[in-house]
Amino acid sequence: MPDPLTPEQRHLCMSHIRSRNTKPELKVRQWLWHHGYHYRLNVKSVPGKPDIVMRRFRTAIFVNGCFWHGHSGCDKFRMPKSNVNFWQAKISRNRERDQHNYQTLLENGWQVIVVWECQLTTALIEQTMRLVELRLNQNFLSIYKPKPKPYAMPIDEPLPMAAESQSAYGKQDK
Ligand SMILES: [Zn+2]
Numbered sequence: 001m002p003d004p005l006t007p008e009q010r011h012l013c014m015s016h017i018r019s020r021n022t023k024p025e026l027k028v029r030q031w032l033w034h035h036g037y038h039y040r041l042n043v044k045s046v047p048g049k050p051d052i053v054m055r056r057f058r059t060a061i062f063v064n065g066c067f068w069h070g071h072s073g074c075d076k077f078r079m080p081k082s083n084v085n086f087w088q089a090k091i092s093r094n095r096e097r098d099q100h101n102y103q104t105l106l107e108n109g110w111q112v113i114v115v116w117e118c119q120l121t122t123a124l125i126e127q128t129m130r131l132v133e134l135r136l137n138q139n140f141l142s143i144y145k146p147k148p149k150p151y152a153m154p155i156d157e158p159l160p161m162a163a164e165s166q167s168a169y170g171k172q173d174k
Contacts, residue, residue, distance in 0.1 A: 024117040025051050025063040031129045037136070047108060048101025057136045058143055059111040062098070066117045070095045076118050111139040 029052065032039055039061075043053040050060035066076035070091040080087050102112045113135050119128040 024065065024115075024120050027120045027125060028052065028061065028063050028115055028129070028132075031125065035129075035133070046110070047104040050101075050105070050112075054136065057111070057139045058109065059113060059136055059139050060105050061113045061115060061132070062102075063115045063120075064098070064117065067091075068094055069098055069116075071116050071118065074116065074118050111135070111142075 029039070029041075032052070032054075037054065038056065040053045040055070042049050042051065046053050046060060048060070048062075051063045052061040053059075054061065064071065066074045067078075068091065071077045079091075098114075102114075105112050113132055115128060115132060119125075
């Protein structure tokens with residue numbers, strides 16, 4: 001089968017794949033791990049096979065490479081000068097697929113966090129991950145919101161001693 005890519009495209013392609021599969025996602029995972037968060041990777045049962053799945057928070061995290069996922073307005077996203085149509089079509093397909101995946105997740109009661117490669121530089125990673133953490137906690141609260149308890153006056157509660165003797169005698173009589 002002939003390779004549809006020119007050597008230049010192939011090179012670009014491989015370098016992007018490499019950087020996508022290793023660095024950015026790993027940075028996010030390491031940060032989460034070091035801060036005591038548990039996660040799973042590429043869970044097939046979750047729509048869109050998110051990079052990182054955090055069931056406890058019912059949250060899917062996508063770590064997106066700026067080029068492949070077409071991060072608009074980003075320095076790292078520069079359209080190659082040759083074969084512009086090829087790349088434009090490819091990247092817009094990726095964008096559409098991403099949107100479709102996010103939508104499916106939301107419809108299934110999942111929350112979605114997208115982290116971009118450019119937000120994970122040494123200068124920005126801490127700030128970025130603190131925001132991710134904030135979102136996780138917000139998601140957690142939205143799932144496990146405690147039901148408000150009616151306020152009870154302390155006097156309504158039986159004294160521990162009274163309750164103890166009551167149940168002790170009550171049970172023995174039967
Ligand atoms: Zn970016």
